Amino acid sequence: MKNITIQDIANEASVSKATVSRVLNNTSPVRPDKREAILEAIQRLGFKPNVVARSLAKGRSMTIGVLTQNIGSPFYDTISQGVIAGLGETGYSPIFADGQWQRGAEVEAIQALIGRRVDGLVLIGGDIPAEQLEELCRDLPTVVVARQLPSDHHHCIFTNNVDGGYCATRHLIENGHREIAIVRGIEHHPDAIDRYEGYKRALAEAGIELDPRLVLPGDFSAESGVSAIDDLSERGRTFTAVFAANDTTAFGVRLALYRRGLRVPEDVSIVGFDDQAEAAFMAPPLTTVRQPGREMGALASGSLLELIDGKPFESRPLLAELIERESVGRGPGA
Amino acid sequence: MKNITIQDIANEASVSKATVSRVLNNTSPVRPDKREAILEAIQRLGFKPNVVARSLAKGRSMTIGVLTQNIGSPFYDTISQGVIAGLGETGYSPIFADGQWQRGAEVEAIQALIGRRVDGLVLIGGDIPAEQLEELCRDLPTVVVARQLPSDHHHCIFTNNVDGGYCATRHLIENGHREIAIVRGIEHHPDAIDRYEGYKRALAEAGIELDPRLVLPGDFSAESGVSAIDDLSERGRTFTAVFAANDTTAFGVRLALYRRGLRVPEDVSIVGFDDQAEAAFMAPPLTTVRQPGREMGALASGSLLELIDGKPFESRPLLAELIERESVGRGPGA
DNA sequence: TTGTAAGCGTTATCAC
């Protein structure tokens, strides 16, 4: 059973290919009876236009390239979902390529996407320098999510991480905590750097001196949350609160505390970052800084389509907002 | 800057398009000096073959359609990741469409994928009846993941859920529990049905009578885990263990228990299903039945490529194995 | 309103 083409329909309805194409795209009026005949033939033969051929002819593939960092981070997964959802019924389909948080792979992934003649690009996170990106994606509509690029010639959708880190830390301070540990994210990761910056800022503002013993390295994993608490405890540095680089790390922190018989929030308070789905069901529910991943993804694909249509990119800043739940209690200074 | 084509290269190297195509696909020998000239021109002009045109000409799009159920389930996300990873450097790219666990949307999604002339289909979960699937995907290589279809004409990759449910429950029984509650998944969902089946089987085998008051409805959400425990407690039915439909539900169960001051595992034991990333960091770490989502996804895309190459589908059954952690303790009968 | 025919960028089939 070979695929039926526009020609078959044309034959069946005794018209030309061109006319069939016209009703398919209603690009110009067609006499009602012919239109009927064509529609009927399409129905009867179950004709589906070949998107590939159409792409070639129009020079638009109706396809969006999505660069992911395929590492099983719930936050990035949520963004991907938002991107897919945002494309919804638009006729565009997302095609994925994985950057694996490695520059080489990332460049290859982007090139593969471009080779497929995608009409636009959504870059989720990523690591390659702005100039290289610039060159790679020249004159291809591109939106970057969860990453802030210096030049505002790029179209970025992100939340303010320093602000988020600041809010998280200030919340702890306002609750009477002064010995606040932080478990950082991957050292060179911009988000990690920004959240740390916010932490320092809140501390400074409150006149609390930064104690290097309270800043622990991490990598956004739960394991790093565990190690951080273990290190802290073994070194005997006291602390009454922990700001974790993200929720995943917070879970690790919570587990380590549990292991040591420390109660949350009576003995130690925790605040996380992201508000991933599981955060609300930690025991106790995790107070965290919410990043609206799904919205970010949907906004990215939506903006991209507008960009493709020649509309300007509207940069609507997204809020990283503190969600107060139950993992923060009153500290000694309260 | 218009895209450069194979014709430009041909001109540049003073050969015909055909010859350029030959070196591109090394489909037949080409005189070394010409080959050099062509390669050089490609390099110099930065030529990238147009995948769309190639697809049209060859009748293969080098594209795999992936049907997802875009609902933010960590398990399904993991499968998607596995699919992407499994495609890796094969030259195939995955293109996604969302079924939203709704038949209508699912059919449309599959049709959209087919319209794009994908070379094969990976269906993650899904709800439409086998016969309809049959008809929809006729003579298009298809692999179904995380779903077991009756006809073995379909190629399915799944774990044995009744077995998993059985192991989970038996583990609880072996630890001396007899009052074992179950929080079920979505009522008509095959996985939910199977896990429940396993539960009943283990109970029967141990000569424990099924108490309807201990089987609670659920929908795979954490909320349903909370409600289940709340219901159970309010109705005053005693229980010493809970088998949750999946880990997400288990988290809800754990939270509800925490709220009521019940300790895990001293007062109540829990076992989940899936082994999603967060399970190992619940406090205490969750004993659960592991489904290897990433492997399943990778296996799916791998098998699909073999199918496309005309090789037969090898059905390797995947194990749902019990991962013992710390959420199960000795029950009264131990 | 409709048909003819020329692309779109490759691959594939022929001859030479």
Place this chain on the structure above:
DNA sequence: GTGATAACGCTTACAA
């Protein structure tokens, strides 16, 4: 070995 040239399935001037 290599170059014309006809597909591939559709869109889109350009005529009619």
